[in-house]
Amino acid sequence: MNIKNILLKLKLVEEEPIPDAELANETDAETIENTDTDESSDNKKDDEENAEADNEEEDLEGHPIRFKAIIEVAGQPESYVNDTLKQYIAQIKEAKIKIVDSHIEKAEKKEQFYSSFAELEIAAKKPSELMGFCFDFMPASIEIIEPSDISFSGYELSSVLNDLQARLHRFDLAVKELTAKNKILDENAKLILRNNILLSLKEKAKTLEQVSKNIGIDADKTELFLDALVTQGFINKNKDLYALNREKVTFSE
Numbered sequence: 001m002n003i004k005n006i007l008l009k010l011k012l013v014e015e016e017p018i019p020d021a022e023l024a025n026e027t028d029a030e031t032i033e034n035t036d037t038d039e040s041s042d043n044k045k046d047d048e049e050n051a052e053a054d055n056e057e058e059d060l061e062g063h064p065i066r067f068k069a070i071i072e073v074a075g076q077p078e079s080y081v082n083d084t085l086k087q088y089i090a091q092i093k094e095a096k097i098k099i100v101d102s103h104i105e106k107a108e109k110k111e112q113f114y115s116s117f118a119e120l121e122i123a124a125k126k127p128s129e130l131m132g133f134c135f136d137f138m139p140a141s142i143e144i145i146e147p148s149d150i151s152f153s154g155y156e157l158s159s160v161l162n163d164l165q166a167r168l169h170r171f172d173l174a175v176k177e178l179t180a181k182n183k184i185l186d187e188n189a190k191l192i193l194r195n196n197i198l199l200s201l202k203e204k205a206k207t208l209e210q211v212s213k214n215i216g217i218d219a220d221k222t223e224l225f226l227d228a229l230v231t232q233g234f235i236n237k238n239k240d241l242y243a244l245n246r247e248k249v250t251f252s253e
Contacts (some may be wrong), residue, residue: 001165010057023036023143062125063097063124064146065123065124065125065126065129065144065146065147065150066146067122067130067143067145068120068122069120069133069137069143070117070118070119070120070140071089071117071118071140072116072117073085073088073115074113074114078107081107081116085117085118086104088118088137089104089118092122092133095132095133096124096125096129097123097129097130097133097147098122098124099120100122101123102118102119103119103120104116117140121145126162127156128156128159131163132163135167173211193215194229196214197222198229198234198244200214201235201242202244203252204243205238205243206241207240207241208222208226208240208242211226211242226242233245234249
C-alpha cells in the first residue's frame, strides 16, 4: 500500500474526484457488458425455442394424418369432470398417436351436471390409428385436417372391420346381460312392493292415502299397483276402501 492510500484511509487527505471522462468510460463499459449479456441470453432462449420446435417436428415425422377431435365429459361434481378429462388426455398421450395441440374448456354447470370438453389436434401414422382412437376414446366429433384423401390397404381395412365387429359383439352381449339383470330387478321390486301392500292391508281395509303412507310411495303410483292387484284378484275394492281377498291371500305364521 502506497503512502497516498494510507493517508486516505486515515482521512488526512481528501480523495481526488474521478474525472468525468473516466466515469463515462466505465459506464460505457458496463453498458456494453450488460448489452452483450442480454443479447447472449436472448440468443440462448431463441436457440432453445428453435431446438424445441425442431424436436417437435422430428417427433411428428412419419405422422402424416392430422385431425381435430372433441372429447366431452359430463357429470358431477366439477372436480370429477376436470379430473376425468385430464385422465383421458393422459391416456391419449400414452397411445401411438401424437397430440400436436390441446385446449381444455372450463367446466360449466348445465342443469344438474357439470360439462366440459377438450379440443385436440392429433397426428397419426396410419388410418388404423385414427380408427383405433375413435373406438378407444369415443370423441364427440372428428375433423380430418390432412390429407384430403385417405386410402386403406386390404389388410388395414380387414383389421378395422374385425375390430369393429368384435366391439359390437361385446356391446351387444353387455346390453343383453344388463337387460336381463334389469328385468330380474324389476320383477323382484314388484314382488316386494306387492307384499308390502298386502301386509299393509292384513289387519283391515284402508283408503289409498292410508296405504300410500304405510308403504312410503306417492298416492298416484300406489294407485297403479293397487289397481293391478285388484285385477289380479289379490285385493278387493269397495268404494274408497281396499281390502284383502282372504280366499286368495294367506299369511304364514
